[in-house]
Amino acid sequence: MINRNKQITINYRLTDNSLNHKIDYFQDKYGLNLVPANSVSAQANWPLLRVTKQNLILEHQRDNLFFHPSMALLRMINLKRGIKDRFLQATGLRSGDIFLDATMGLASDALIAAWSVGQEGKVIALEASVLLHFLVSEGLASFKELKPAKIKGTDKLAAWEELAEAADRIETVCTDHYAFLRKLPACSVDVIYFDPMFRDTLADTSPSIKPLQNLSVPEPLKVETVKEACRVARRRVVLKERNGSGEFKRLGFRLLDGGKYSSVSFGVIDTWPGGNS
Ligand SMILES: C[S@@+](CC[C@H](N)C(=O)[O-])C[C@H]1O[C@@H](n2cnc3c(N)ncnc32)[C@H](O)[C@@H]1O
Incomplete structure (x- = not known):
């Protein structure tokens, strides 16, 4: 590792x-x-x-x-066809929001968030792995030149253009999220998001998971980190985890409904007394 x-x-x-x-x-x-x-x-x-x-x-x-925005592209195409994105539903992002992605990985979620918050908004994406941070930051910076020849069809092209524009709004930082959150003032971002490596994929050797796994930081989310996130988030803290994961309960997240056919669930902590409304 x-x-x-x-x-x-x-x-x-x-x-x-x-x-x-x-x-x-x-x-x-x-x-x-x-x-x-x-x-x-x-x-x-x-x-x-x-x-x-x-x-x-x-x-x-x-x-x-290598950096590849394929997952984000698929989601973006679906969004443009009117299909809802569970990550966006869970985070409740609005135009102009400041979104903190505390576990950037390959930045699929950060890209969708950057599209959602729009030109007035901002995404800060944290990654503790030096090499992942390097690969993904460079990938985001050269997104516009990456356009694969096989992107054909107006909806695919439009989705690609929107992501390329959104990529410019992501500021990446190589840091441990707890250390970063501790330095932020209270209520200084709108929504904070955690998508840690699943506890039970650590033994997974599937070809799609392995390259990311080898470079990523595999530690579980700490209670103190969630506490800091609740101090810093004006509206919401969101956790993505494997369905049935005990992490939601251990860390105090309210499980959201939905995703009956998906292997992942989202949990939230509303930090604004009126919830996410
Ligand atoms: C499952 S991946 C996130 C995938 C991401 N949501 C996406 O859309 O591509 C989790 C990432 O969080 C990073 N990570 C784990 N612990 C961290 C920490 N304490 N601070 C910052 N990043 C961390 C891992 O290195 C890994 O790249």
């Missing part, structure tokens, strides 16, 4: 020498130590970053991880 160590050393390989300038930029901006994969100091057990003109691919423990 690669997570909170601030100075992380990885190997890198460029597909084109014209990309060399990116290495200095990544080292400065993300505090990474990048060593050419063909140098004497490279180590075979370090993750390998492949830098291509289109994207960044991190190879680690025989898995490949």
Whole structure:
């Protein structure tokens, strides 16, 4: 598991020498130590970053991880077709809101939130894993150039454009969410969201979960963190967890109805006396 160590050393390989300038930029901006994969100091057990003109691919423990907004795109297409999104229902986001995503991961939820809060709103997305923060921040920054050729059809194109515009509104921070929340003034954001790694997927070896799992911080959400979130959120704190998870009860969240056919549930703590209305 690669997570909170601030100075992380990885190997890198460029597909084109014209990309060399990116290495200095990544080292400065993300505090990474990048060593050419063909140098004497490279180590075979370090993750390998492949830098291509289109994207960044991190190879680690025989898995490949790269930023891909595919899940968010599917949700965005559904939203534009009038299909409700359970995350948006649970968070109750409104135009102009400040939304704090305390567990960014691959930023699917952060992208949908950024679309929902609109141009007047703001999304701050926290990620404790240095490498995930790096990959996803760079992915969001180059979203507009990522457009895959196979995106055809007006609704898909429109959904892509909206997400690309929303990506600009996400500010990412590499930090532990508890440390970050402790520094925020009371009632300074509207909604705070937690989507921690599921307790029971830690043993999951499915190909879709594994690459994210290897790089992410797997710790359970702490009671003190939820308490801090309740102090900082003006309106609501939201938790996503596996259906039937004991985490809702342990952390004091009220379970929302819905998602009969889904494997996940949402719980909320309303911090405004009138609830989310
Ligand atoms: C299940 S993923 C979130 C997925 C995300 N909602 C999405 O839409 O892609 C959980 C993420 O939270 C991160 N995380 C876990 N503990 C954290 C902490 N204390 N502070 C910040 N991020 C944390 C993990 O590294 C992981 O990337």
